[in-house]
């Protein structure tokens with residue numbers, strides 16, 4: 001059976017974690033492909049640099065200092081990983097090929113950064129390109145280390161091997177049939193020759209070959225795309241957590257590991273705040289019923305969470321509670337009491353947002369009002385796009401900030417009576433005010449919005465109601 005294994009930034013801390021990864025890969029039998037994120041924090045560092053680089057006080061010399069530090073850090077990880085290597089190779093020696101590749105990437109990055117500085121402009125396109133360097137470096141380092149550790153593998157850059165996307169910078173989607181064709185041509189032959197491909201996560205390229213990312217945390221999605229393209233039998237996502245928990249253990253210490261989730265449930269949990277999984281990961285694998293297994297790189301014996309297409313009954317209607325701490329919504333006010341069901345109003349609102357590629361997280365409408373929920377990254381832009389020019393029948397938009405969104409997830413709960421009622425009642429008893437609630441749109445999830453100050457209290461109350469004390 002063919003597997004795709006993905007290791008995220010949290011599993012890529014340093015050289016020692018590469019040994020851990022090698023261990024996991026060598027104990028996985030059969031044909032496989034590896035997808036990697038950047039080393040922990042590298043994408044953040046690249047982003048931070050981009051936010052400073054056009055600043056007057058930023059000196060050009062800082063660019064080469066930055067790139068040099070990045071290079072040395074990566075080479076250090078490699079040394080660490082290979083230091084106590086067996087006698088097959090001389091420990092700690094980086095092959096010319098790997099060194100050449102690392103230096104090559106760093107030179108390219110440095111030139112690009114100087115270019116941006118001189119042009120004095122950062123576009124979505126150049127941002128995506130710069131952001132992709134964390135992964136370009138991590139696959140070179142990891143593949144080299146893995147080769148030293150006895151795994152025959154080869155680093156590959158997704159945009160060079162045809163992970164083709166729709167071209168939306170910063171939030172692209174893969175064009176699955178094309179990726180499948182290209183993987184069949186480039187990646188399958190390697191696997192057949194027992195070479196493990198080590199592929200960059202997080203990005204692909206549009207039809208002109210320009211690098212586009214899948215959004216932050218997007219290497220889960222990359223791995224799902226590769227799993228689809230290779231017709232894999234399983235997708236394993238190796239992280240630094242045991243799997244999905246019934247609630248955030250920081251708020252609920254007795255939270256339990258969820259062993260099984262349906263695709264829908266996982267998608268809802270990820271969409272509404274759980275940071276364990278990139279929200280779009282299930283899309284590609286769902287099409288082929290490829291199960292996803294979430295596992296802990298540092299506790300490889302754990303069972304993890306399995307996400308698949310069948311629904312396993314659960315003793316309580318709610319399997320998991322998740323939240324978004326920094327949420328907010330926009331209230332649409334109108335002239336007249338019926339504006340909320342006038343199709344042209346909703347049409348105009350969604351049309352504007354679509355034209356600006358802004359995703360509406362959720363929409364609730366009533367005759368006298370419409371509520372629009374956005375992810376925190378889209379909130380301000382959504383507001384300005386909507387309020388820029390007047391919309392017929394709309395008297396104004398109101399930002400409601402400092403909110404938290406809480407979702408409760410469990411397949412089939414809309415068929416069960418009284419789940420929403422229990423949510424309402426238990427919170428009312430604690431005098432927690434619900435600003436907005438939505439249930440029923442999905443058979444697997446509902447959510448509501450409260451003031452952020454009530455977050456902990458709300459989660460504890462809700463957990464107690466559904467899971468007991």
Ligand code: ASP
Nearest residue numbers: 037043202216217218219
């Ligand atoms: N390195 C990218 C990020 O930090 C992608 C990922 O980690 O999944 O967002």
Ligand code: MG
Nearest residue numbers: 009037038043
């Ligand atoms: Mg990362």
